[in-house]
Amino acid sequence: MAICRHGFGEMRLVSRNGKPNAYGVAGKTSGRLLRGCVKKAFSFLAFAISLTAGLAALSVLAGPVRAETTSYGAEETHWVDPWATSATPLEGQSAVEAPLQRNATPTLSERSIEQLSAAIEHYRGIAAWGGWKRVAAGERLELGVRDQRVAQVRERLMATGDMQASPGDAYLYDEAVMEAVKRYQARNGLEPDGIVGRRTIAAMNVPVHTRIRQLEINLRRLSALMPKLERRYIFVNIAGQEVEAVNNGAVEFNERVIVGKQTRQTPEITSQVTSITFNPYWYVPKSIAMADMLPKIRSNPSYLQRQGIRVLQGWGDNIRELNPASIDWSNPRVNEAYYLRQDPGPWNSLGSLKINFPNNDAIFLHDTPTKTLFGRQERNFSSGCVRVRDVRGLVAWIMAGDDASWNEQRVEGMVDAGHYRNVSLAVPIPIYLAYLTAWAEADGVVNFRDDVYDRDGSVNTSALDN
Structure with missing residues (x-):
């Protein structure tokens, strides 16, 4: 398998708050070696699994859960009740926050388009060899469990380069399987807890042809945006539920966001940020x-x-x-x-800051008095507008680019003063809100997210517990 090393299951360290966390570089592409890698991976895996007893018959998982899509008016896009029950994590769902991966290369970049194109060829190669088999439904799989379905999980992870084949007990859920599952979960927008439950199985069982179609759709979206990009801009990935602030081809700020729920969707918008409102009225x-x-x-x-x-x-x-x-x-x-x-204040539904840009849907970026939902892996809870965690950091980035006298301390001072003020930008900043359910990072990692708005006709697992 040495020939496939650069195409399958490498590891790298990313950090958040100075603490290293291991997440995988998985799903990487290696154009010339693609067919050989795929063939060798499946052949080696078949040999490894044949050392143990035959696999149990695969059961068929229920089809993907579809999101209800309902249109909404511009007047319905703002509300958040700080005392609502949805302001806290739902019962049975973890509030433990997975690290946010920091990438220097923007999602909207020529490099990303190159890697996404390579990913399409990679997945077509997998399809040519028969795709991947389904993982049977059943009890949750976690470290130390011995189950026939673990062999199915191993095979599925190998198919997309999240794990390399290794000799041993194919039915044992060991450390290698757990780390591979975490890598797979991280790049599929799932909580990287290393446990194979309903949501992880549902994502694994999305057919390869569906993933290919998803990659192709998002390549077209990326390609359409590229000619519009300017040197300095803000990009909100609605499906990825993150925001990037980009300057001269490098990401200088990125953070989690909360976007519209299925019934009040955040629309795709191309506009320019023209002003910042401190301590807004609602x-x-x-x-x-x-x-x-x-x-x-x-x-x-x-x-x-x-x-x-x-x-x-x-x-x-x-x-x-x-x-x-x-x-x-x-x-x-x-x-x-x-x-x-x-009135402006700590419980104002827009928080302390509002980022304004002209559009026909009364959409804007803003703060929020309820911060707990940022810890969730799925963050489509708003009424259409985009809530930004650390919105003060983003506003400081915006203002400093417009006037060098602005910094985070000045932004904090304006907020703490508690007075309403709208500050216009001398030079508007382009902003792009786009719906990307698939993209590739500069190092080749392929990411997928749930199609929560059912725009791609792909998959939505967000209604399932893991």
């Missing part, structure tokens, strides 16, 4: 006021005061504030006469 969309807030107001008269929300009427010089106690909230037409505005 004008509550009428649809949210009626559907989400009005029942709470009726049941709890102090709800508006607790949220720092004022009842207003009129605009401009004619604006006036009303006492909530003087309003008949049972009137079905109450929403037509008044509107709600939330």
